[in-house]
Amino acid sequence: MAQMYYDNDADLNMLKGKKIAVMGYGSQGHAQAQNLHDSGLDVTVGLREGSRRWKQAEEDGLKVMTVAEAAKMADVVQILLPDEVQSQVYYSEIEPGLEAGNAIVFSHGFNIHYNQIIPQKDIDVYMVAPKSPGHLVRRTYVDGAGVPGLVAVYQDATGKAMEMALAHAKGVGCTRAGVYKTSFREETETDLFGEQVDLCGGVASLIKTSFEVLVEAGYQPEMAYFETCHELKLIVDLIHEGGLDKMWYSVSNTAEYGGMTVGPKVINELSREAMYEALDRIQNGEFAREFVLEGKANRPVLTAMERQDREHPLEVIGKEIRSKMPWLNSELNEK
Numbered sequence: 626m627a628q629m630y631y632d633n634d635a636d637l638n639m640l641k642g643k644k645i646a647v648m649g650y651g652s653q654g655h656a657q658a659q660n661l662h663d664s665g666l667d668v669t670v671g672l673r674e675g676s677r678r679w680k681q682a683e684e685d686g687l688k689v690m691t692v693a694e695a696a697k698m699a700d701v702v703q704i705l706l707p708d709e710v711q712s713q714v715y716y717s718e719i720e721p722g723l724e725a726g727n728a729i730v731f732s733h734g735f736n737i738h739y740n741q742i743i744p745q746k747d748i749d750v751y752m753v754a755p756k757s758p759g760h761l762v763r764r765t766y767v768d769g770a771g772v773p774g775l776v777a778v779y780q781d782a783t784g785k786a787m788e789m790a791l792a793h794a795k796g797v798g799c800t801r802a803g804v805y806k807t808s809f810r811e812e813t814e815t816d817l818f819g820e821q822v823d824l825c826g827g828v829a830s831l832i833k834t835s836f837e838v839l840v841e842a843g844y845q846p847e848m849a850y851f852e853t854c855h856e857l858k859l860i861v862d863l864i865h866e867g868g869l870d871k872m873w874y875s876v877s878n879t880a881e882y883g884g885m886t887v888g889p890k891v892i893n894e895l896s897r898e899a900m901y902e903a904l905d906r907i908q909n910g911e912f913a914r915e916f917v918l919e920g921k922a923n924r925p926v927l928t929a930m931e932r933q934d935r936e937h938p939l940e941v942i943g944k945e946i947r948s949k950m951p952w953l954n955s956e957l958n959e960k
């Protein structure tokens with residue numbers, strides 16, 4: 626069983642009197658910086674000159690500096706920039722500001738695990754990774770709850786890195802929900818696998834392909850959208866609350882029988898092989914190399930695929946249907 630920690634296992638005093646710089650004010654940055662600040666810690670946001678989020682962070686009550694200034698000033702530097710830019714920004718703007726005994730903090734181990742950032746030996750390197758999209762990290766904290774998280778220590782120069790990581794996780798609100806101990810390698814490989822195969826990639830392909838099949842078979846796109854996309858959240862909520870068991874209990878016997886017998890034919894042995902192939906490419910570094918090169922080339926594949934996705938009939942009809950549902954939360958679309 627993974628080792629777990631809660632509020633009582635973590636001492637915020639480990640971070641009191643220390644200056645924390647949170648680099649980036651995107652999905653995770655805005656959430657974790659505000660949570661740490663509201664937990665009574667000294668937080669400065671590091672951004673590039675001209676960032677459209679500079680004003681936002683100030684309006685949220687936070688100090689803002691350039692990344693280089695914030696790195697120089699801070700004792701603890703949390704890097705919440707997109708993974709593909711972290712290495713370049715680290716070497717040009719962050720590393721020159723680091724001193725022995727400082728700490729650098731990640732919410733995903735990609736750059737450390739795949740050697741894109743090789744930290745100097747005299748600093749702590751730890752991870753606090755909320756298992757949640759950033760906007761929910763903030764929303765649940767404000768509601769008095771928290772999202773579960775992971776902590777890991779890669780380098781312990783001060784002998785206090787684990788205590789620092791737990792304090793940091795407490796400041797972000799994760800120890801309210803429970804924090805699991807892991808390693809940079811385990812977090813990186815499982816996180817990439819999850820988002821590629823299941824959470825983001827797998828689900829997106831399942832939705833798109835099943836939508837296409839219904840539309841190609843002559844059904845109205847509205848019907849296809851409701852069946853393959855809209856209702857998915859309601860089903861996933863049940864799984865989230867009570868596992869597959871609660872979902873099977875709640876749906877009709879017809880859905881249960883059909884789902885149990887047909888599901889394994891759709892996600893089948895071929896899919897299992899594809900999952901193993903994805904995992905291999907994560908473990909052997911091929912995916913990392915591809916993604917790093919994509920970043921260095923200014924994201925040509927991502928740009929093209931995002932455009933193709935936006936033009937997909939599922940997205941076109943979905944946008945129209947959602948515009949008739951003003952109660953849907955639009956906050957998550959703002960990133």
Ligand SMILES: NC(=O)C1=CN([C@@H]2O[C@H](COP(=O)(O)OP(=O)(O)OC[C@H]3O[C@@H](n4cnc5c(N)ncnc54)[C@H](OP(=O)(O)O)[C@@H]3O)[C@@H](O)[C@H]2O)C=CC1
Nearest residue numbers: 649650651652653654673676678705706707732733758759
């Ligand atoms: N998104 C999520 O929910 C999760 C993310 N993570 C991890 O958290 C980290 C951050 O991801 P995420 O929050 O999605 O990142 P975002 O893409 O939301 O971060 C954008 C922020 O980074 C800044 N930025 C981008 N490029 C530069 C640059 N060259 N110099 C200075 N600032 C720059 C942007 O500045 P500007 O305002 O100027 O554009 C913006 O403030 C990653 O390691 C990711 O894997 C982990 C768990 C979940």
Ligand SMILES: CC(=O)[C@](C)(O)C(=O)O
Nearest residue numbers: 756757758816820824825
């Ligand atoms: C939200 C999250 O944890 C992801 C899917 O791993 C990510 O955004 O990288």
Ligand SMILES: [Mg+2]
Nearest residue numbers: 756757816820
């Ligand atoms: Mg993740």
Ligand SMILES: [Mg+2]
Nearest residue numbers: 733816817820
């Ligand atoms: Mg991820």
